[in-house]
Structures are given as structure tokens and as C-alpha cells.
Amino acid sequence: YGRDCLPMHLPHVDGCNRTHGMPLLSHTATRSLTPTGTPSLSTTHYSPTQYSSTESLQVTETVAPPPTRTPTASVSSTLWWSDVACPTLAVTTTAAGGKLTQNDIRGGGSAVPTWLMVALPPPFRWARDPRLGTHLSFVPVSTAQPSGFGGPWGAMLSNATWERNATNPSTVLELAVPVHRGYFIAVDETIVIRCDAAAVFGGCKGVLLGSFTIRLNTLPAAASALSAITGVVAGAAAVAVVVTGGLGSILEMQALGVFARMPCASARERASTVALPYFLSVFAALDPLWMVVGNALLAAVFGCVHCGVTAAFQRWRGVDAASAWAAMRFPSLTYVVAHAMHLGIFFGSVFALAMPGARVQHYVIGAVGVLYGVAFPAGVCYMIARYTGASFTRYWQFSRKPLPERLLYPVGYWHPAAQQRMYGGMLTNMRGSRVYWCVFQLSVLCVVCLIAAVHPSVGGCHVQYFCMAAVLLAGAGVVAFTNMMRSAFLTVMRTASFVLLAALCVVSAANHLAPSDGGARAYAAIVLLLIAVLLAATVYSVVVWHAEDCHWQELREPRRGVLEALLRDDEENDEETQKLHDMTSQSYASGTTAASSYRPPAPPLQSVTGDTRSDSLSLFDGASSASRMIDYAAL
Known part of the structure; x- marks a missing residue:
């Protein structure tokens, strides 16, 4: 009886008084009951006679007896040691903190060996068998990693010799953990000790079963430094995106956050990008439902507040809607926030649907989030087609501009400055005819999230990574061959970011198949390259935004000295310019953008009089950028 004794009830003893409750037992050598209530020691042997067994077991107890009776009885029993369920082995190590790590097995710079100890709970004890170690074996919980237990170190561990502990030889066995420099694991490795x-x-x-876990702690200093660098760069990119109204991108850092949250991510990958899941969602540490609901609420609240502030500004200043929109950068900032929240909503939704043990609320909110993830890019494209009314026209004599200006602002397309502030990166990141591709990168990464959120079967992580790499490489090919970005530099940067993300997936797959130090270094190097690409694109976007905001007139308009040359060169394109003029006039005269602060261009002249040049110069001084260019061409 009691938790310090064998986990079974002793056989019924005739003559014992069992009406006063369970006696209090502890381990001593004998059993003796006296009516005074003071325990003394004597020896009683229980000899089994009820069954065919002949084993004799000596039970040692100290008893607080009932005060009225002094029973003494011989009891018949079974071979009841063998009827007791085997206990759980207590496994400990002498490693720092009591936890075995990868560095301990790789040597760790310590000359003192690390011991693995297995203890039996009392009153069990090890048999007096000189070949006791042959009854113990090691079994991995999951698929053995080739450079871990499934490699040479596993064979060394299985062939190691168990020894009795010098302090507790009857209950504790110990084994010196073999050291092997080639030991390398991608994820924590749990090993079960099985004993007959x-x-x-x-x-x-x-x-008898016990287990211990070998934790991954490769390059902890490098992982911490890499985590700090990625966090700082991601924060700078986020600030730049907000300031410029959508120029630049933070989606690459959010993709790394997805990689860190996916089920197949290793401890090293999570440690290297510990801050990035919070750029995916500030609720990344909580249940996936919080990622979906929290991000959706943030986007909705910001959009409502932004719209209300813009309307209040319009009434307070007494300006038209387009001027208020341009001043308050609406809906540019709302789009930027919704764009930043979208990947977290979609990934959290798919993750909630695929997670083991998902409940009804996970399925409902996950399904709604997936539908929203599909509808958002489509809605952006619809808004661009229906409401922006943007007119993209090639620069006048762009090739004749000085080389510094062409390198600084190599867009080749223009649109009114008010629309630049209103719609931000929705339009200015892409080339004119490919404005709808502004959601292409987001759509590709949504497909990657769809694959990353799935829980693969055991040993199937490399397949998942290869599928993600294939999607990213396909996206890189589309960006490169369509040249969809506003400049060749941004096209190269966007293509490079897709390629580097795909390379990360390939390296992660290789580390799952055959972990190595080289794989860890390759992963860190690719992350640093991706950070460099993102930083370059961010700096470039900020410079372009500043130049466009401060010097848009000089960048977009022809100089007076070359007006005659412009007129001569554009006589050949009169018909095409007329079509562009009509399209622009309809755009600005339509009800959707009727509140523009820019005057629509004048109707094309039917004849050219002697003062045509004077009229054109007056138009040059007074009209908007769009009106000037088209009127010059018409003249």
C-alpha cells in the first residue's frame, strides 16, 4: 500500500483486521505488529503455496497498527513480481542543464564525457546479470536522420557498454555518450530506450521504456545574429513601404516568416528568423485563428478610419474628392495595409484547416479566410479597371534624356501626380500595360502558403519543400520573361527574390534528407543574399519616390528648348496620340474620377493657326502633365 510500495494490492490475509483503513507503509526489513502502537522490527517470510511457484519474497514494511489486534499470518501468493507492470525508466544526463544537445555529441569543446543514466524507481532493482546491457536497446521515435541516429553515431551508441553506477549500483545504469563530429540533425531527435x-x-x-531528446543548437550565435539582421531589415522595408505608398516590398520577409511557421521548419530555421513571423501577423505566436481574425480586423479598422479621416479632411478644407484623396493618400495606404495583412490571413486560414485536432471554428474561419484570400487579388484588379482611370503614356523623347535621369527614373511611363499619391504602388510598381500584375507576387506566395501550411506525412518534408521551390521558380520565370516591373532593375530584383526563396526551399529539403554543416551555412548565406536584394530594392524605391515627388515636373515634361524637335518627332505618331488623348479624356471626364483636381485636356485642334506655338506654350505653363503632353502631340 502507498505510493512508495509495489503498485499492486497484496493478497487477502485471513485474520487481519482491515476495517481500520490502509496501514501506512514504508520500506524496512521486517514486519511486526504490537498492541502498543510502537513499531518494532522482525522478519516475516511470505511463502507462496497457493500456486506452483516456489519463489520466496521478503517484504519490508514499518506499520502503524490498529490498537486492538495483533495479527500474524502466513500468506499464500503468486509469483507476483512478474504480475506487476514494468515501470517507466527515468533517463537523465550529466550535460549542462540536464538536456543533451547536438553540440554535446559533436564534442562541444569539453574533455569530460557526457553520461547517459537510466534509473529504476524503487523498489525495483536491476538483476544480478553480468550481461545486463544486452537487454537494453535504442529505438528512434521517428525516422532516423541519416547524419543523426541513423548514421555512424547511432551504431556507436548501440554498441556502447552499460555500466552500474558507483553510487547506486542496484538501481542506476550509466553509459558514456559517444562523441562524433559528423553528428548533425535538422530537427530535435527523440530516442527511446527499451529494456527487457x-x-x-x-x-x-x-x-521498460524511457526516452531522451537530443536538441538542435547548431551555430546559436550565428542564428541570433541572423535573426537580428532579418528583423532590422524587415522593419526598414516595412517603414519604406508605408512612406512611399507601396513602393518596395516586404513580401519576401513575410515569406521567410511562413517558412519559419510551417510544420517542417527546423529549430535552426526558426532561430534564424525568429522575428519574421510577426511581420506576417502580430498574432503569430497565438492560435492560427488569431492570425486570421486579427489581421482582418486590423485591415478593416484601418480602412474605415482612413476613409473617415479623408472624408473629414475634404469637408474641413472644402476641396474636391480627388484632392482630398491625394492629400490623404487614400486608398493607397489602405491598400498597403490590406496587402501586408493578406498573406497572414491566407496562411493562417489554410493552417487552421490543415492542423490536427481542428475544431468547428477552425473550419469555419479557415474557409472564410481562404475565400477572402482568393477574392482580394481579384478585387484589386477590378478596382484598378473600374475606378483608377489611370493613363500610362510613354515618356516624350525618353531616350534623349540625360543618362543620370534615365538611370534614376527608368520607368518610361507616367501618370498624374495626384493619382500617384492616391493609388501608390498599385500602379507605379508595374509597367503601364501590366498594371494588373501588381498582385502577381502576392498570388504566387499565396500558393506557396497553401503548400507550406499542410502537415506532411512522416519523412515527407522534402517533397513539400520541392513543391514550394517549383512554384517559386515558375513565378521567377514569369517575372523575368514578361519584364512586368517598372524598371529593369526592379524586374531583376523581384526575379532574384523568387529564385533565392526557391533556393532556400531546396536547401531545407536537402537538410531534411542529409543534414550537414554545409547545409546550415548555405541556408544562412542565402538568407543574407535575400536580405541584400530586399535592401537594394527598398533603397532604390525610396530614391525613385523622392525624385518623383520632388522633381516630377522636370522628369516628366520636355524642356522648352527641344519643343520644336518634339513637335516634329510626334507628327508621325499623330494618330496614335489622338487615340491616347481620347482615352485620357474619357477617363478624366467619367464619373468615377470626375473629382480630379487636374483639368481634363483640351479637345484636339482641327487646324493649326499661326499662333499655334504660342498657344502650345501657354498650355505648357498652365495645364497638368497629362494635358500638356497630349496637346503637344495634337499640335
Whole structure:
């Protein structure tokens, strides 16, 4: 009886008074009951006679007896050691903190060996078998990693010799953990110690099991430094995106956050990008439902507040809607926030649908989030087609501009400055005819999130990574061959970011198949390259935004000295310019953008009089950028 004794009830003893409750037992050598209530020691042997067994077991107890009776009885029993279920082995190590790590097995710079100890709970004890170690074996919980337990170190561990502990030889066995420099794991490795019942004195029912985990702690200093760098760069990119109204991108850092949250991510990958999931969602540490609901609420609240502030500004200043929109950068900032929240909503939704043990609320909110993830890019394209009314026209004599200006602002397309502030990166990141591709990168990464959120079967992580790499490489090919970005530099940067993300997936797959130090270094190097690409694109976007905001007139308009040359060159394109003029006039005269602060261009002249040049110069001084260019062409 009691938790310090064998986990079973002793056989019924005739003549014992059992009406006063369970006696209090502890381990001593004998059993004796006296009416005074003061325990003394004597020896009683229980000899089994009820069954065919002949084993004699000596039970040691100290009893607080009932005050009225002094029973003494011989009891018949079974071979009841073997009827007791085998206990769980207590596994400990002498490693720092009591936890075995990868560095301990790789040597760790310590000359003192690390010991693995296995202890039996009392009153069990090890048998007096000189070959006791042959009854113990090691079994990995999941698929053995080739450079971990499934490699040479596993064979060394299985062949190591168990020894009795010098302090507790009857209950504790110990083994010196072999050191192997080639040991490398991609994820924490849990190993089960299995022991036959024959190793226990008297036997027991079943087998004895214990386990220990080898934790991954490769390059902790490098992982911490890389995590700090990625966090700082991601923060700078986020600030730049907000300031410029959508120029630049933070989606690459959000993709790294997805990689860190996916089920197949290793501890090293999570440690290298520990801050990035919070750029995916500030609720990344909580349940996936919080990622979906939290991001959706943030986007909705910001959009409502932004719209209300813009309307209040319009009434307070007494300006038209387009001027208020341009001043308050609406809906540019709302789009930027919704764009930044979208990947977290979609990934959290798919993750909630695919997670084990998902409940009804996970399925409902996950399904709604997936539908929103599909509808958002389509809605952006619809808004661009229906409401922006933007007119993209090639620069006048762009090739004749000085080389510094062409390198600084190599867009080749223009649109009114008010629309630049209103719609931001929705339009200015892409080339004119490919403005709808502004959601292309987001759509590609949504497909990657769809794959990353799935829980693969055991040993199937490399397949998942290869599928993600294939999607990213396909996206890189589309960006490169369509040249969709506003400049060749941004096209190269966007293509490079897709390629580097795909390379990360390939390296992660290789680390799952065959972990190595080289794979860890390759992963860190690719992350640093991706950070450099993102930083270059961010700096470039900020410079372009500043130049466009401060010097848009000089960048977009022809100089007076070359007006005659412009007129001569554009006589050949009169018909095409007329079409562009009509399209622009309809755009600005339509109800959707009727509140523009820019005057629509004048109707094309039917004849050219002697003062045509004077009229054109007056138009040059007074009209908007769009009106000037088209009127010059018409003249």
C-alpha cells in the first residue's frame, strides 16, 4: 500500500483486521505488529503455496497498527513480481542543464564525457546479470536522420557498454555518450530506450521504456545574429513601404516568416528568423485563428478610419474628392495595409484547416479566410479597371534624356501626380500595360502558403519543400520573361527574390534528407543574399519616390528648348496620340474620377493657326502633365 510500495494490492490475509483503513507503509526489513502502537522490527517470510511457484519474497514494511489486534499470518501468493507492470525508466544526463544537445555529441569543446543514466524507481532493482546491457536497446521515435541516429553515431551508441553506477549500483545504469563530429540533425531527435523485463530482478509484466531528446543548437550565435539582421531589415522595408505608398516590398520577409511557421521548419530555421513571423501577423505566436481574425480586423479598422479621416479632411478644407484623396493618400495606404495583412490571413486560414485536432471554428474561419484570400487579388484588379482611370503614356523623347535621369527614373511611363499619391504602388510598381500584375507576387506566395501550411506525412518534408521551390521558380520565370516591373532593375530584383526563396526551399529539403554543416551555412548565406536584394530594392524605391515627388515636373515634361524637335518627332505618331488623348479624356471626364483636381485636356485642334506655338506654350505653363503632353502631340 502507498505510493512508495509495489503498485499492486497484496493478497487477502485471513485474520487481519482491515476495517481500520490502509496501514501506512514504508520500506524496512521486517514486519511486526504490537498492541502498543510502537513499531518494532522482525522478519516475516511470505511463502507462496497457493500456486506452483516456489519463489520466496521478503517484504519490508514499518506499520502503524490498529490498537486492538495483533495479527500474524502466513500468506499464500503468486509469483507476483512478474504480475506487476514494468515501470517507466527515468533517463537523465550529466550535460549542462540536464538536456543533451547536438553540440554535446559533436564534442562541444569539453574533455569530460557526457553520461547517459537510466534509473529504476524503487523498489525495483536491476538483476544480478553480468550481461545486463544486452537487454537494453535504442529505438528512434521517428525516422532516423541519416547524419543523426541513423548514421555512424547511432551504431556507436548501440554498441556502447552499460555500466552500474558507483553510487547506486542496484538501481542506476550509466553509459558514456559517444562523441562524433559528423553528428548533425535538422530537427530535435527523440530516442527511446527499451529494456527487457528480464533485466529487472524478479521480472515484471511488459517492457521498460524511457526516452531522451537530443536538441538542435547548431551555430546559436550565428542564428541570433541572423535573426537580428532579418528583423532590422524587415522593419526598414516595412517603414519604406508605408512612406512611399507601396513602393518596395516586404513580401519576401513575410515569406521567410511562413517558412519559419510551417510544420517542417527546423529549430535552426526558426532561430534564424525568429522575428519574421510577426511581420506576417502580430498574432503569430497565438492560435492560427488569431492570425486570421486579427489581421482582418486590423485591415478593416484601418480602412474605415482612413476613409473617415479623408472624408473629414475634404469637408474641413472644402476641396474636391480627388484632392482630398491625394492629400490623404487614400486608398493607397489602405491598400498597403490590406496587402501586408493578406498573406497572414491566407496562411493562417489554410493552417487552421490543415492542423490536427481542428475544431468547428477552425473550419469555419479557415474557409472564410481562404475565400477572402482568393477574392482580394481579384478585387484589386477590378478596382484598378473600374475606378483608377489611370493613363500610362510613354515618356516624350525618353531616350534623349540625360543618362543620370534615365538611370534614376527608368520607368518610361507616367501618370498624374495626384493619382500617384492616391493609388501608390498599385500602379507605379508595374509597367503601364501590366498594371494588373501588381498582385502577381502576392498570388504566387499565396500558393506557396497553401503548400507550406499542410502537415506532411512522416519523412515527407522534402517533397513539400520541392513543391514550394517549383512554384517559386515558375513565378521567377514569369517575372523575368514578361519584364512586368517598372524598371529593369526592379524586374531583376523581384526575379532574384523568387529564385533565392526557391533556393532556400531546396536547401531545407536537402537538410531534411542529409543534414550537414554545409547545409546550415548555405541556408544562412542565402538568407543574407535575400536580405541584400530586399535592401537594394527598398533603397532604390525610396530614391525613385523622392525624385518623383520632388522633381516630377522636370522628369516628366520636355524642356522648352527641344519643343520644336518634339513637335516634329510626334507628327508621325499623330494618330496614335489622338487615340491616347481620347482615352485620357474619357477617363478624366467619367464619373468615377470626375473629382480630379487636374483639368481634363483640351479637345484636339482641327487646324493649326499661326499662333499655334504660342498657344502650345501657354498650355505648357498652365495645364497638368497629362494635358500638356497630349496637346503637344495634337499640335
